[in-house]
């Protein structure tokens with residue numbers, strides 16, 4: 001090992017300036033979301049009137065003492081708050097691995113609104129906020145919650161139409177209670193006809209101002225045990241299929257304007273009061289015999305003018321909601337005219353989408369088959385939350401799968417400043433990049449980037465999660481992965497007229513396929529962020545260990561800072577250690593410092609991951625050269641870092657000799673916990 005010393009001493013200038021930023025509660029953590037968005041929204045604008053329950057949600061209060069909440073740890077099991085040590089542990093608040101599973105504050109005097117950030121709580125199972133004074137509407141984003149099973153917002157003053165995205169929750173939804181609010185408009189239909197919401201047991205929408213015909217799709221919900229549509233403005237006939245719901249035990253259709261013949265319910269389970277107060281035309285057991293509809297006609301003519309006005313107003317409210325529908329995975333039949341081809345878009349340019357109610361889809365090479373309708377009707381599931389926003393895996397109606405990245409709100413202000421960057425990203429095509437296929441901006445400013453979906457693992461998972469059957473990452477494979485990343489990055493920096501900085505290179509933004517081809521994601525997204533948002537996100541991302549030291553002041557990502565991130569990433573690949581804050585100890589892991597210390601102590605070979613060293617001669621196989629290269633890339637002085645084409649060249653010149661090690665299929669990890 002001593003022979004390596006002169007080689008590595010070269011890099012001693014690579015000292016770190018200052019330490020990494022202070023420990024920030026990961027800004028995508030559920031606790032952070034509760035404090036910054038959900039609490040203020042639930043509390044309402046009324047300053048001064050601090051809510052007793054909500055005041056316990058405070059970073060100075062141990063997480064386990066926040067009222068009305070239940071949490072899970074990262075493997076999904078409940079966080080045991082009964083344990084006295086846990087009850088008083090203040091560090092929990094900053095631990096992003098805790099996920100909110102239950103939000104239960106019934107009758108708590110809440111007077112705000114249901115915040116749309118609820119849609120970002122990826123593990124929330126129960127949302128129970130009944131008997132409060134919440135106003136506003138049911139947010140569309142609620143349909144994004146991948147785990148939500150129980151919703152109870154009964155006894156509030158929530159108005160507006162129910163968003164179509166509510167049926168996105170079908171896969172998990174068990175109960176939907178919205179009794180006694182001020183909901184209006186027709187009930188939205190699920191996107192896919194015949195949806196059965198198999199776990200759904202309770203639908204209670206009674207005591208609102210919902211209208212339209214009987215929502216026939218409810219008869220497809222075969223597991224339904226309780227259905228309350230009482231005291232609304234529904235009209236028309238009740239379909240026979242409702243009688244076929246075998247599990248239905250409680251039914252209330254009273255005080256609407258239903259008419260026609262009642263379906264026959266087996267066992268005559270429901271009394272007349274379940275149907276009382278409807279149009280006199282409603283008949284059949286348990287109500288009276290059908291036949292004489294005349295009294296109804298008389299009554300109708302007397303009431304008509306007020307009712308018609310009510311219906312027209314209701315319909316208009318419904319239309320406004322339809323026009324401002326959220327993006328993706330919200331349903332409803334969309335007209336085909338929304339789908340535009342690339343050519344059409346290029347011709348119409350910006351600005352025409354104002355006021356038409358539809359957003360616009362810009363498609364790029366390889367995305368020509370996508371239409372706006374496809375994208376808006378796709379059903380999605382959350383894959384990842386990142387600083388830039390949420391990534392969904394979305395199924396198209398034709399069976400294809402795409403990856404959708406919904407950018408955070410306030411990312412880029414206007415289309416004009418966004419589109420040139422988007423167009424450039426849409427032109428970037430390289431084997432080591434995930435291609436951007438289309439871009440959508442909705443009327444409300446929501447922005448969606450559409451990529452190929454690849455069912456690959458991230459480099460982060462490959463490196464840090466040992467699982468049976470996962471490929472062994474010997475040096476030949478790691479070298480191939482690193483070279484792919486370097487080539488992708490070099491292409492971004494020099495492959496087009498205007499250089500693109502990646503901006504957020506890290507092991508989680510690299511996908512690796514089964515042949516160890518690596519592909520970059522998230523490239524260029526920092527360019528889309530307005531400066532204020534970008535800086536705020538940057539500060540939060542600083543703790544991850546990939547950011548160049550000079551970025552602290554400059555706050556601008558450029559190719560040189562990408563090279564730094566690449567250096568850290570290459571060290572991560574060689575050492576098998578995560579940079580940045582350790583999630584268990586909370587300490588910042590400084591990979592370059594570890595290497596320097598090892599070189600001084602003449603234990604250089606010990607920095608490498610054991611898996612890397614198997615059957616490798618470090619000098620001849622380019623391993624030491626790679627370590628040297630990585631240290632060069634994370635030089636604190638930007639000017640002395642190599643550029644990416646130099647990095648590619650060096651990696652190509654210093655390859656492992658034994659190429660067959662790339663392909664040996666037997667090389668999988670066989671035991672959990674050991675790297676062999």
Ligand SMILES: *[C@@H]1O[C@H](CO)[C@@H](O)[C@H](O)[C@H]1NC(C)=O
Nearest residue numbers: 050054055057058059060061
């Ligand atoms: C949190 O609690 C502290 C002390 O108990 C208080 O000073 C502070 O205002 C609270 N913060 C919020 C946001 O309520």
Ligand SMILES: *[C@@H]1O[C@H](CO)[C@@H](O)[C@H](O)[C@H]1NC(C)=O
Nearest residue numbers: 085086089090091092095584
């Ligand atoms: C408090 O929680 C942190 C983070 O979850 C953990 O690392 C630490 O060991 C806990 N401390 C105690 C005293 O339980």
Ligand SMILES: *[C@@H]1O[C@H](CO)[C@@H](O)[C@H](O)[C@H]1NC(C)=O
Nearest residue numbers: 157159160181182183184209
């Ligand atoms: C319900 O909403 C309507 C307007 O849409 C409003 O006039 C009415 O006061 C609301 N009712 C309640 C009880 O909030």
Ligand SMILES: *[C@@H]1O[C@H](CO)[C@@H](O)[C@H](O)[C@H]1NC(C)=O
Nearest residue numbers: 206207230231252254273274
């Ligand atoms: C149906 O709901 C109404 C209020 O909407 C209530 O007064 C009535 O008792 C309910 N009937 C049944 C059978 O549950």
Ligand SMILES: *[C@@H]1O[C@H](CO)[C@@H](O)[C@H](O)[C@H]1NC(C)=O
Nearest residue numbers: 235236257259300303304307
């Ligand atoms: C009930 O429905 C009929 C049509 O079936 C309509 O003419 C009438 O105005 C409605 N009445 C009320 C009170 O909504």
